[in-house]
Amino acid sequence: MPYHNLAPILVLAFASAASYAASSHHGGSHIEWAACDASVVNDTSLSCGFLEVPLDYHDPSVGNARLAIIKANATGERRGSVFFNPGGPGGSGLQSVQEDKELLLQVTGGVYDIVSWDPRGVGNLTIPGEIFCFDSFADYSAFFKGTIELTGIEETGNFTEPADVKALLEQAPIMQKKYEEVGQRCRRSSSSKYLKYVGTAAAVRDMVSIANVLDGPNAPINYLGISYGTLIGSWFVNMFPERVGRVILDGVLDPIAFATEEPGKTFSSQLVSVDTIYKALITGCALTGPSGCAAASKGDGPLDIDAKFQALLKTAYDATKANASVPITSGQLRVELFGEMYSPVSWPNLANEEYPQIVQIVNGEGPANASHALRRRSKDLVRRNPLVKRGSQSNDSPSYTSIAILCGDSVDLRGTTMEDVFKGIISTARNVSHISGSVWPAPFYQCAFWPVRSAERYEGPFNKTLANRILVASNILDPITPLPSAERLAALLGQDAVLIRQNGFGHTTESAPSACMNGIFNAYMTNGTLPPNGTVCEVDADFEVFDGVNTLDILAHIPSTDV
Structure with missing residues (x-):
C-alpha cells in the first residue's frame, strides 16, 4: 500500500490516552515510550509516547500543545532517527507508520528509527486535535444543501457552454x-482557540523539538516528507539549514507559489499533468482489452475508452440538469476520476469493479434490490474527494484541519471574491485540465475567505545554504504535485539539492514500485551517496498497471490528441 494515499484518512483513536506516560514539558529530556493501544496499533513492535511543546514558540505564556508520537525501531545498528510526514495536510503520522513500516525501513536502510507524529490538528491524541466546525455530517449537509459543495460543479464541453458558465457564476455570491x-x-467552535497554532511553521518547530529530545539539540535532523510533507521539508531546511541531515522530499509543493500567492490562484498550476495521466489510464485500458478492463470493447483504442467516460459524464450531467436529486452528478464523477489519478495500482479496480457500478448508478439500472447498495455506493463517491479530509467522529463531521493549515499558512486576505475564484476554475477547465479543472470542493479555494492566519508563517528565503545536500524526487507525471514544482525547489537550492525523476505517473514516486528509486533512497540514507542531478528511474518492468501492460507500454502509446 503506497504511503502517499490522500484519500480520506481514518483518524486513530486510542482507548485511553492514560495508557501512555506523558512526556516532560518543553525543555525536558525524554519521551516515555510505551506499548501502543492494541485496539488501534496492532503491531507490537511499534512504540508510542507524548511530548509537550509550546503552542506558540514565540510566546510560551499561551500554553502547551501535546504531540502524539510513534516509533518503529531500526532493524540494524541504529544511527539516529528519520522523521516522516505522510502529507495532507492532515495525514496521520501514527497511522502511516502502522501501515507502511516495512517500506519506510526499507528505503531508509533499516539503520534509523522511523519516527512520526500526528501534527497539530490531526486525530484526537495530539492537542490541538482534529478541527471540526460542524456538529455532524448532517449539520454540514443541511448548511450546504442545494449548493455545489455537495454536488460538485456541473459542466460539459470543457466549460465552454455559456449556460454552464452562467449557472456557476450565479452561485458565486451564495458560496462566498x-x-x-x-x-x-x-471561530465559534471548540477548536477556535487553536486555529492560529496548527500551521506548517509550528509543525517544523515541533519536529525539531522531538529531534532535540531523541537525538540531541545539535544533531542533524533526517527527514522524509511526501506531498504536503515536502512543504514542511522545504520550510524546515530553510528555517533550520544548520540542522539539515539526510532529507528526501518526494512529490513537491512549490514553496514560492505558496508563500506569495493565494492557494486558490496557484491550484491550476498543480493540475498541469492530470489530463496526461488520464490518457495513461485510458491507454492502459485499451492495451489490456476487455479481459483486463471492463470499460474496453474488442478493438477499442484510447479515444474509444475516452468517449465512453465522456458519455458517462454527459449522461450524469443531463440527469442532474433534469433532476437535482440524482444519485451521482457529473461533478462527483470528476472528483472520483481525479482521485484515481493519484494511484495507478487502483486502476484495475476502477475499471473492473467501480466502472460497471457507476454505469448502473448513472443509468438508473440494476435490480430493485440493488438500488440501496448503489445509492450507498454513490454516497461513498460523494465523500471520497481526495482533497477533502473527513473526520473521525461517529457522526462523521467533516474535518477542517486541511483548510485550517493550508489557509492559516496562506498570504493575508486580498479581497478575492468567489466570482474571481469561479472565473479561475472556468479558465483552468478550459486551458489546464479538461478532466479535473472544475473539481470542487477543494480546500485551496476556501483560503480567500478563511478568517484566521497562523501565528507564525515562513515566507522565505528558500535558497539557504544547507549543512548537507538533500534529495528531491518527483514522478514525470504527478496529478497534484507536478514535476515543475520539484524542479523549482531544486533550482532554488542549487548545489545543495539533487533532483531525481521517475518515468511514471501517479502521486509521489511511491505510487509505483521502482527498485531504481528505492536503491537511490537507500544509498543516500545509509551512505550519503547522491546520484547525478537529473537521474531518471524507470518503474519496475514487472509491475503491471493492467494485466499484461506495464508503465513503459502505456507511456509508449499515449495519444497526442487532447481529451
Whole structure:
C-alpha cells in the first residue's frame, strides 16, 4: 500500500490516552515510550509516547500543545532517527507508520528509527486535535444543501457552454457567503482557540523539538516528507539549514507559489499533468482489452475508452440538469476520476469493479434490490474527494484541519471574491485540465475567505545554504504535485539539492514500485551517496498497471490528441 494515499484518512483513536506516560514539558529530556493501544496499533513492535511543546514558540505564556508520537525501531545498528510526514495536510503520522513500516525501513536502510507524529490538528491524541466546525455530517449537509459543495460543479464541453458558465457564476455570491459563514462557525467552535497554532511553521518547530529530545539539540535532523510533507521539508531546511541531515522530499509543493500567492490562484498550476495521466489510464485500458478492463470493447483504442467516460459524464450531467436529486452528478464523477489519478495500482479496480457500478448508478439500472447498495455506493463517491479530509467522529463531521493549515499558512486576505475564484476554475477547465479543472470542493479555494492566519508563517528565503545536500524526487507525471514544482525547489537550492525523476505517473514516486528509486533512497540514507542531478528511474518492468501492460507500454502509446 503506497504511503502517499490522500484519500480520506481514518483518524486513530486510542482507548485511553492514560495508557501512555506523558512526556516532560518543553525543555525536558525524554519521551516515555510505551506499548501502543492494541485496539488501534496492532503491531507490537511499534512504540508510542507524548511530548509537550509550546503552542506558540514565540510566546510560551499561551500554553502547551501535546504531540502524539510513534516509533518503529531500526532493524540494524541504529544511527539516529528519520522523521516522516505522510502529507495532507492532515495525514496521520501514527497511522502511516502502522501501515507502511516495512517500506519506510526499507528505503531508509533499516539503520534509523522511523519516527512520526500526528501534527497539530490531526486525530484526537495530539492537542490541538482534529478541527471540526460542524456538529455532524448532517449539520454540514443541511448548511450546504442545494449548493455545489455537495454536488460538485456541473459542466460539459470543457466549460465552454455559456449556460454552464452562467449557472456557476450565479452561485458565486451564495458560496462566498457560505464560506464566510463557515469561517465564523469555526471561530465559534471548540477548536477556535487553536486555529492560529496548527500551521506548517509550528509543525517544523515541533519536529525539531522531538529531534532535540531523541537525538540531541545539535544533531542533524533526517527527514522524509511526501506531498504536503515536502512543504514542511522545504520550510524546515530553510528555517533550520544548520540542522539539515539526510532529507528526501518526494512529490513537491512549490514553496514560492505558496508563500506569495493565494492557494486558490496557484491550484491550476498543480493540475498541469492530470489530463496526461488520464490518457495513461485510458491507454492502459485499451492495451489490456476487455479481459483486463471492463470499460474496453474488442478493438477499442484510447479515444474509444475516452468517449465512453465522456458519455458517462454527459449522461450524469443531463440527469442532474433534469433532476437535482440524482444519485451521482457529473461533478462527483470528476472528483472520483481525479482521485484515481493519484494511484495507478487502483486502476484495475476502477475499471473492473467501480466502472460497471457507476454505469448502473448513472443509468438508473440494476435490480430493485440493488438500488440501496448503489445509492450507498454513490454516497461513498460523494465523500471520497481526495482533497477533502473527513473526520473521525461517529457522526462523521467533516474535518477542517486541511483548510485550517493550508489557509492559516496562506498570504493575508486580498479581497478575492468567489466570482474571481469561479472565473479561475472556468479558465483552468478550459486551458489546464479538461478532466479535473472544475473539481470542487477543494480546500485551496476556501483560503480567500478563511478568517484566521497562523501565528507564525515562513515566507522565505528558500535558497539557504544547507549543512548537507538533500534529495528531491518527483514522478514525470504527478496529478497534484507536478514535476515543475520539484524542479523549482531544486533550482532554488542549487548545489545543495539533487533532483531525481521517475518515468511514471501517479502521486509521489511511491505510487509505483521502482527498485531504481528505492536503491537511490537507500544509498543516500545509509551512505550519503547522491546520484547525478537529473537521474531518471524507470518503474519496475514487472509491475503491471493492467494485466499484461506495464508503465513503459502505456507511456509508449499515449495519444497526442487532447481529451
